[in-house]
Amino acid sequence: MRLRIDLAYDGTGFRGWATQPGLRTVQEELEGALATALRVPRVILVCAGRTDAGVHARGQVVHTDLADDVAPDELRRLPRRLNGILDGDVRVRRCEVAPEGFDARFSALWRRYTYRIADRPELVDPLARASVLTWPRALDLDAMNQASQVLLGRHDFASFCKQRPGATTIRTLLDLGWSRDEWGYASASVVADAFCHSMVRSLVGCLISIGEGRRPVSWSEKILLAERRDPGVTVAHAHGLTLEEVAYPADDELVTRAQQTRARRTSLD
Template sequence: MRIRLDLAYDGTDFHGWAAQPGLRTVQGELSDALATVLRVPSVAVVCAGRTDAGVHARGQVVHADLDGLEPAAVEGLLRRLNGRLPADVRVRRVAAAPAGFDARFGALWRRYAYRIADTPAVVDPLTRGHVLAWPRSLDLDAMNAASAVLVGRHDFASFCKQREGATTIRTLLELSWARERSGLLVGTVRADAFCHSMVRSLVGCLIAVGEGRRPVAWAEDILRAEVRDPSVAVVHAHGLTLEEVAYPLDDELAARAEQTRARRVADE
């Protein structure tokens, strides 16, 4: 049986999602918890988005294939897992996955939020692990103007840490900034997929525009160069949170996963 797990975690004390020998990771904790409660040697888990070290999640989605699990036992798995997991990881929902569901390849898009406190009045010590405290005020209009030219299907090589043989072409569906009533600046970034450090590099570029160090047109210049530019800072991970992953209707899941796999193979 394939199950879907909806997951939230505080990434502060994790070395990212992906399991690594000798390091504490979200994948490692979840796999160990599943293996313990199911009394099996190991359980492989696949996520929608592999978050980097220090990045948080409210809406991570995971699937796992479990042998011998009765449908009636799925509901009880939620309580048992949360009883075994550490406090900085919570499973919010467990359900039998519909036919064709794949947490990674079936996703339509992933949505992240990046939170910045750019005035002393907004800086809150209680949220310092989830909000970037920036020492200079940022121009919301300039950041949105620069963001607009980045939306669409582009080669984001200028904003990614490249892996050999992997494509950096992505479709950025949304990139916008808004101020909450509290004064907190929140960036919304939504795309079909992201390459390594892409969101934090985009934010670093836009902060430079927002504080007036660079003109609005600089963001497009960086994008068109399609070469990693050291002048674009990769901002701290702790301001970034994976908020939501969207999937098609159940009867379209298998086709979406097949389409995504085919495209990834072609791009690579």
């Protein structure tokens, strides 16, 4: 039986999602809580997006395969039991039997992140310091939106990713837009089929340089076309970033979507 779990966490006290020896991670904490709640020796989780150290999530999705069926009553009680075991910076929102072919990682259509910046003194809130970046200069969101347009679509984002051996950096950026949210923060909504390591934070760092006037609007296209890391692009701090949502297709399209995603991206065609 495959179990789908939806959860949220404050990434401040974690060294990211993925298990690392001797470090506190979301994966290790949740796997341990599940093993305790289900009375099994070990649970292995697969997530939709491996968030970095300090990055938060409201809409993370994971799955795990269990050898035996979980009784319906036990499944209904599972979120409450898990939240009783976990520390308060991780909350399980829902547990349910996943439909046939569901894969939290490979079945996903897209992931949506938000990056929030307080770029004026009156916006700085000490209660939000763990989830909003404080920036000392006002940002021109019109310029940032203009610079974002050339980044949309299917590209090799090598200029904005930390390279991993054997991993492709070709991605499809579906949306990247800046606006003022209800608190007045400069807020970026970033949507893609998938993200490579540090991609969102590098995109934000590039656009901040444009928004504060240190770089021209055309700089984002120049960086993209170079297809190599540029030391002039600063990777924005992790704490301003939140994984908000992961979207999946209809149940009868899950297997096809997973097959498409597993096919290695080798070209921009």
